[in-house]
Amino acid sequence: MYQLKQRVIAFAGVIFFMGLAVGISYLGIYKLTEYLSYPDVVSFSFWVFFAAAFFFFFSPLLAMLFPVVFTGKQISVTSGKKLLKAVFIILGLTVLGMFIFSERYTASLMDKGYTECPGIPSGWMPGMAKKYALESSLCAPH
Numbered sequence: 001m002y003q004l005k006q007r008v009i010a011f012a013g014v015i016f017f018m019g020l021a022v023g024i025s026y027l028g029i030y031k032l033t034e035y036l037s038y039p040d041v042v043s044f045s046f047w048v049f050f051a052a053a054f055f056f057f058f059s060p061l062l063a064m065l066f067p068v069v070f071t072g073k074q075i076s077v078t079s080g081k082k083l084l085k086a087v088f089i090i091l092g093l094t095v096l097g098m099f100i101f102s103e104r105y106t107a108s109l110m111d112k113g114y115t116e117c118p119g120i121p122s123g124w125m126p127g128m129a130k131k132y133a134l135e136s137s138l139c140a141p142h
Helices: 004-036 047-063 066-070 077-111
Strands: 041-044 130-133
Touching: 004 047, 004 066, 041 077, 047 077, 077 130
Parallel strands: none
Antiparallel strands: 041 130
């Protein structure tokens, strides 16, 4: 049985990490909508799909703390196994979605006449994003 102080700390942790997960997903969804508006220049990263789905991936992990917060007891082993199984299924679907979205989106960019810019987009680490532009003149760094 957990004491009240531990339960309050667990509740604060749930609130903090829930807010963090919602914030990450919001930013991912915002970036996805930006991608789908097809601006003149796109710095595309397939990790944005992971960010958009982060809340769904992270929620079962947070749910493991609910019994601690509300009943003061640990989660049962069977419930923990079910939640971990859900996490791995959601993670697998998210990774699959990342690759499918990446392939379909980059193909749609090429169909719309975008060209891949050489080099690494400004503000990105190598291999994390590719820059696409409607005109090659837009590829030049500003």
